[in-house]
Amino acid sequence: MQPLNEDELSDRELDAILQEWKAPPAPAGLRASIFPASKPWWQSMWSASIRIPLPAAITVAMALAVVAWQWILPAAPPANVHELQPVAVLRPVIIRSGK
Amino acid sequence: MTPEKAFDEYHQAVYSFLYRLTRREDIAEDITQECFLALIRAPQRFDQTRGTMKTYLFSIARNLALKHYRDYRQEAPLEGQPKQAADPRGTLELRSAVAEAVAALPQLQQEALILFAYEGVTLEEIAGIVGADVGTVKSRIHRARERLRRTLVPYRKAGIKHATP
Numbered sequence: 001m002q003p004l005n006e007d008e009l010s011d012r013e014l015d016a017i018l019q020e021w022k023a024p025p026a027p028a029g030l031r032a033s034i035f036p037a038s039k040p041w042w043q044s045m046w047s048a049s050i051r052i053p054l055p056a057a058i059t060v061a062m063a064l065a066v067v068a069w070q071w072i073l074p075a076a077p078p079a080n081v082h083e084l085q086p087v088a089v090l091r092p093v094i095i096r097s098g099k
Numbered sequence: 100m101t102p103e104k105a106f107d108e109y110h111q112a113v114y115s116f117l118y119r120l121t122r123r124e125d126i127a128e129d130i131t132q133e134c135f136l137a138l139i140r141a142p143q144r145f146d147q148t149r150g151t152m153k154t155y156l157f158s159i160a161r162n163l164a165l166k167h168y169r170d171y172r173q174e175a176p177l178e179g180q181p182k183q184a185a186d187p188r189g190t191l192e193l194r195s196a197v198a199e200a201v202a203a204l205p206q207l208q209q210e211a212l213i214l215f216a217y218e219g220v221t222l223e224e225i226a227g228i229v230g231a232d233v234g235t236v237k238s239r240i241h242r243a244r245e246r247l248r249r250t251l252v253p254y255r256k257a258g259i260k261h262a263t264p
Contacts, residue, residue, distance in 0.1 A: 023119055027128050
């Protein structure tokens with residue numbers, strides 16, 4: 001038993017009063033700010049980026065341009081031997097010089 | 100123990116400690132975040148032989164709070180130079196009065212009292228957290244309680260006036 005003292009609180013009184021001061025709960029978003037959830041791979045692809053050296057980028061761009069150029073231009077039609085017909089009458093023309 | 104598990108177990112205790120130390124929810128949140136990020140960045144710094152994860156986190160939180168005080172030049176009263184508590188006969192509610200009275204304690208008494216009275220940390224653990232010996236911690240808590248006994252007398256509650264252990 002503690003002696004009654006009007007100028008001071010007892011241990012029990014002090015403990016009871018101290019417990020009146022409650023701390024608020026931690027914010028709900030705290031965990032997310034510390035441990036951000038990882039996105040699925042297909043969502044990450046939309047924001048994915050790579051770093052390549054400039055010479056490599058130029059080389060790749062030039063190679064793509066060459067491939068595109070060749071694809072756009074019409075290629076010469078190949079000769080079809082089956083479409084060639086023999087000449088029925090051969091009429092050679094002789095061109096003489098000086099006449 | 101992984102940082103995620105440490106967070107799940109101790110983030111509320113760390114946040115409460117920092118809230119009572121700073122009396123600001125936003126600062127308590129920021130420092131709690133910094134505290135766990137420090138654990139994530141360098142988990143190898145936690146030495147199980149020197150203490151528990153709980154005391155390690157309180158130790159980081161305490162250091163970050165002190166750094167915050169220094170950086171923002173807030174007045175952290177030195178031991179023996181307490182600030183005056185607000186007049187308890189005013190219109191302050193009991194919880195505000197307790198917060199004010201604890202805030203009026205010198206910094207070293209304040210942190211020891213908060214850890215002991217609110218977070219249930221033992222004297223030995225507090226000694227490890229604040230880097231002092233057990234006797235010093237005991238003395239700080241005793242002096243803090245002595246001061247609060249007098250400061251909070253106007254808030255004495257009916258029914259628990261006479262202590263009967």
